[in-house]
Amino acid sequence: MCYNNTMSDDKVKFDCIGVAVDIVIFNIIDNRLKVLLIKRAPKPENVWAIPGGFVRRGESLLTTAKRELDEETGVKDVYLEQLYTFGNPERDPRTRVVSVAYFALVNSEKLDIKTGSDAKDAAWRDIDEIPKLAFDHNKILDYSRQRLIWKLEYTNVAYSLLPRLFTLTELQRVYEAVVDRKLDKRNFRRKLLKTGLVKETTMTRPGAHRPAILHEFTSNKAEYISNPFGAFLKK
Amino acid sequence: MCYNNTMSDDKVKFDCIGVAVDIVIFNIIDNRLKVLLIKRAPKPENVWAIPGGFVRRGESLLTTAKRELDEETGVKDVYLEQLYTFGNPERDPRTRVVSVAYFALVNSEKLDIKTGSDAKDAAWRDIDEIPKLAFDHNKILDYSRQRLIWKLEYTNVAYSLLPRLFTLTELQRVYEAVVDRKLDKRNFRRKLLKTGLVKETTMTRPGAHRPAILHEFTSNKAEYISNPFGAFLKK
């Protein structure tokens, strides 16, 4: 049992439960959807897991998430939102821990994967090649995958997964990687233009063949879009 | 600081944080969307709040939510889902408490509002007449309102807010109460039929005028619907 320290008629008594924040960090590498996994140093040792740690005194949940994210990837100011809270009594065999899961979207432009004190190793793993993870982390990952699909359907967060300048084909590859399905190029572009999500620049991507026009997002703030992809991304 | 009780190389150290579950309980009364509020007996005293309590040893978050719901309303087997977790360090001035908010949908058919030991008083309050609540409960309520709208757009959970048999006008009133806007009767029914959400029965509702055909839901399991209201319920 825990108690707070204030005067007696304000006394609060409650069971002692650890509160942790775990983060699913998504990235697109080589047109594939990847997740950052770490190999745990603490128990359970040498098992893959998603990054996370306990909430510290005075930290909000979001602050904890940002700190963990910075420790693992060295990035700040990325897309980050709360996902779900997992609290089954047996989810951590060591002691009672409630995990508030967050999910983050980063792009490869200026990533810097560190190996923090908590982790022996870190690696980007393809979403379709996830090993058995510690605790209930596979469940958390399933959940975050669904959320990501939904986010691409109804918001503009795709900007978080790409560098500032990109081609329309690259953007389509992001959507295809997330929904795990080929999309029709003409319909995708028609739909995309209606959303007002992106605009052309005057630059092109030099390549082996016809150069593609580079685009940028009209907004780098997370928001709902006016003509969401909704049904378009569904089967 | 808290520690678990196992052997030393499994030792886990973490700050002591209370984990509570608070529940937003929605109901439709007289065609208006209502929320169950309680008047607190513990500090802060005599302030309205949404029902809730600490997670007990061995309880999952969902179990806690079900227990609280039963204590407050006497109902079981209602629609209940996790909403969001609120964890700002200052949200409870007594001590550090993280609140996992749930939201529940009940119907008036067999409600039994109790006054539990924690609450001096309980009342259904109109969603548009919510007083200043304890802690950050007003924020929780705002959040749950948004979630409810979304749920009606994309899932069949409306069945939770109505008795087994209902008229189409009554169902429309539920949607109107939630989105807080009048809907076109013909378009609503056309859209509704496409969803496959409801089916006719052979019974009618006796009344002062032309009787309406009673309908029932085709499914009483929460699920996404195939032709969601989506855009229809938006402005």
Place this chain on the structure above:
DNA sequence: TGAATAGTGTCTTTCAGACAATATGCC
């Protein structure tokens, strides 16, 4: 000029949104 990728338009069907008259039961 051939290879590879970028970019573009039409047709059909379905859905959203606006709109008003008829049907039925009760008194």
Place this chain on the structure above:
DNA sequence: GGCATATTGTCTGAAAGACACTATTCA
């Protein structure tokens, strides 16, 4: 028959979904 509520259909514009050819650059 009058009243109150229940029930039903059409038209128009927008979006979804299927589908194939032309344009440009480089080697």
